[in-house]
Amino acid sequence: MKQKAPDTSWLDRIEIVGGHPAIDFINTVHSYTEDKPRDYLESAGHVIGWHLHQGLIDATQARRLSSLSAVRRDKLLTESRALRATLHAVFASRLDGRPATAAVARLNRELERLARWRTLEQERDGFTWRYQITPTHPHSLFAPLVFAAAELLRSDDLARLKACPPPEGCGWLFIDRSRNGSRTWCNMKTCGNLAKQHRHRARQSKRHDHRTPSTESFK
Numbered sequence: 001m002k003q004k005a006p007d008t009s010w011l012d013r014i015e016i017v018g019g020h021p022a023i024d025f026i027n028t029v030h031s032y033t034e035d036k037p038r039d040y041l042e043s044a045g046h047v048i049g050w051h052l053h054q055g056l057i058d059a060t061q062a063r064r065l066s067s068l069s070a071v072r073r074d075k076l077l078t079e080s081r082a083l084r085a086t087l088h089a090v091f092a093s094r095l096d097g098r099p100a101t102a103a104v105a106r107l108n109r110e111l112e113r114l115a116r117w118r119t120l121e122q123e124r125d126g127f128t129w130r131y132q133i134t135p136t137h138p139h140s141l142f143a144p145l146v147f148a149a150a151e152l153l154r155s156d157d158l159a160r161l162k163a164c165p166p167p168e169g170c171g172w173l174f175i176d177r178s179r180n181g182s183r184t185w186c187n188m189k190t191c192g193n194l195a196k197q198h199r200h201r202a203r204q205s206k207r208h209d210h211r212t213p214s215t216e217s218f219k
Helices: 009-013 021-026 044-053 059-065 070-096 101-117 138-154 156-160 188-211
Strands: 118-123 126-131 161-163 173-175
Touching: 009 044, 021 070, 021 138, 021 173, 044 059, 044 070, 044 138, 059 138, 070 101, 070 138, 070 161, 070 173, 101 118, 101 138, 126 138, 138 156, 156 161
Parallel strands: none
Antiparallel strands: 118 126, 161 173
16 A cells, blocks of 8 residues: 655644744644643654655655554654754754763764764765665654754854743744845744733833832832
């Protein structure tokens, strides 16, 4: 039976605002400022669909991965969330100014494990990396993403990394590619507008408190 490519329509609910696949992968939770944020990666199908949507794998590779058994699909989802946590720790450490020794060690182990699925191939105009994504070794799915993350960590774009600021912001990461480096929010339509609303309500509340005598004045 021919396998179908995973459904990616659910991805319309996720804002793609990070400016890089590794950053957008980190942002597959609803918020980093909530105690129990919603996880957008609810199944292995979501993980495979996200990689397909980002162009990290093609439709044929996605269909092959969709044939995994339930046990292997559960493992793929668990590994995906662990990888996301590692990448978040590494990139967030750049903003915190604190070393992420353990997370970097985990990332290096992933790079070592996934290197076998990357080969250098010659094309007419030069050379390119090719990735073998195989359901025999489902974790090969992560190779394009992990090596892209490593290249971002070595690039000048790392200096443009920011986080959507709490308490109004969601804590998502993004690469600020604005001309003057003035971008503050992951998305002005969501967190930016929420911040405006919060500030407006705070100002209204202060005005109300100022105009309304406290109960203590009547004692």
